[in-house]
Amino acid sequence: MRYFFLVVALVCSGPAGAQQWEDRQQFGDPDAPTLLRVLSSTDTALFAPVLNDFVDTVPSVSIDYHVAATAEIDQVVRTSSASFDVVISSAMDLQFKLANDGFAARVDGFEQPEWAQWRSSLFAFTSEPATIVVNREAFAGAAVPRTRQDLIRALRDRPDSFRARVGTYDVRQSGLGYLFATQDARTSETFWRLMEVMGNLDAQLYCCSGAMIEDVASGKIAVAYNVLGSYAMARDDLVDQIEVILPQDFQTIMMRTVLVSSGTPNPEGAATFVRHLLQRGQALSTLSATSLPFLDFTRPPAEQSTIALEPALLTYLDRLKSQRFLAEWEDAIIQ
């Protein structure tokens, strides 16, 4: 890791002006002739192995890695597409809309299966399920729920133990939370019943998976619903406190996507990064160098559970649809 540099996030002094980053780090030789600006929703800790692998392979490029929430990423790219070269986000719908609206440049030169890319400009590279994270202590002596139905029953059976101790995404803030919620709602009515039950128990709303995991681990809340599984499973240190459950009734699996900003001044460098990410990701996964579950492109995803990259992703981004959905969601969870 000769070129590994860690630069503490410089609040309010980034190139994008007054933008408040969740995190910002530099990878690679700071004197490298090319600097790639990557805007991502993925926590730096999870993505660092991939970035280090890239700057090791291509020493002439250094990476300025910015972390922001998915909705913010969408905003930044729409207002100034030239300020970032590569955009990575877990909010498939927002990424899809960016590509559909022409904010993604084509990247050619490698074979990506049809289901893992859209227009050769939006590429999926991970497969991450939404999970239920429970505090082991809170379920000591009781059966750990395996399905949403189980969870509803458990919450109803012991409302007092769970009051103000259930959490989920605030779908008004989090793009990924909104994506998970809309896909859940599309799949099953159970989602709405669960939301109502959680609303009755005064559910805590979170911006991100990381915070939910922390709170479950600390025991502040007992159950978190729709937590990003990859983040939860990456926390080896919390394995005694939390249990990560893949719901057995149905799963909602998100694919993290990457695109090259159409406004990038360095399309070649950005394309090189994307190619590297797609080609090396799986190998890094196998080597356990990263806990991000990279896609195995040779294995198509299960039809139902993985959210498909298709125009229908625009549906819930529709103003009328989202107004209606959010109203319903608020009705259910805020009481």
Place this chain on the structure above:
Amino acid sequence: MTSALRSSTSLRRRLNIVLIGGAAVLALLIFLFVRHYTTQIAQQGQDNILKASVSSILDAAVIRNGTLEIDFPYAALSMLNTASDDRVFYAIYQDGALLSGYEALPPAGSESFNTISRTGRFNDVPVRITSAARRLVTSDGVTVISVAVAQTQDALSLTLAGISRTVAFFGAGFFVMATALSFWASSATIAPLNRLAQSITRRGPQDLSPVQKPVPSEMAPLVASLNTLMGRLDQSLRQSEDFIAEAAHRVRTPLATVRSHAEATLQRVEREENRKALRSMVRAIDESSRAAGQLLDHAMITFRADHLERQSLDLAALLRDLVDRLEPVAEMKDISFKLLAPEEVHVLGDPILLQNAFRNLIDNALKYAPAESVIEVHVTNGASACVEIRDQGAGFPPAQIDELVTRFARGENADGTIGSGLGLTIAQDVAVAHGGTLVLQNREEGGACVTFSL
């Protein structure tokens, strides 16, 4: 015999040009038509999906508790997924004001309630736009919801490129097959003509019989005319043969009668001047008779030489027979023959013509050879059969040796000898007709030598 025919463009080529040209035009028409048609169908396919999308959004519009709700299904946009990942845009308007979707995508006009599909541009890319409107009744009156859904045409152009390729292959295949077919058709059409030409070329010289084999009905008038022409030719040839025979008979017989009368009168008259006159008369008659005979021989030879009929014959036997027959004439002049010939010399030729030629040559030798001399007739059978006739006379006048074979040419030394000047011409014609030569020479030891080789 064959004169150069003036020929215009060949029938085969004309047929080929018409058929191949027609096939090319047809192939092009098929290509254009099928491509146009399939393009329409492909476009219709996209339009239908866009229409379904528009109507599923419109159908979702409801007025609930006085407010408009459009909870359109996931499938409304999901159905627009294509293999080429075409981009999708949509816009929902209420009474002309944008409710949701892409602002710059206007519907065809809120007053149009029919579904309209058109090609346009959106975000600088060509798109197919389908729009429709729907009237909803609220407590306040009527409100019009219009929806436009647009899609890029990448998948469509890919399909169209595929269709164009397939149709082009189809057209090219059609053209190739039609070309092969036209070659086959033209040769099949020309074949009977060729067969007719060959069967006529293969015929023997005497065969003037009508064509009996069945011919295509289009050729029937031509073949009928040909048959008539050959019939007439056959008839006129037969007439001229008859005429020659008739003329020979008519001329020779009265001359012989006149000659015998003259001879008889010569015995009876006493006066020397009358006898002299009669002798000149007999001589003149002889000359006329011989000339008539040779003229007819020559005419006959010209005719036969044109239609030479070769048959196997023994040249030695032919000459032996000839010499035997001329022996009495030779004896009268105290001339003897010396025939040198192998047992058999087989040649292919017309016996009548050959006999005629050799008789003329030996006649000549008899006429010009002095008394008590020997005429040698030498038959050899080398690479080609060859007959040499040598006498011990004065020989040919050296200056004229090349002209003697022309018609009616007589040597300077021929005065006082009966002759028409046709003998050598006849021999020469016969030699040439058989593909041989006639060579006149003077022998070193004196006398003429004629070499007739086949």
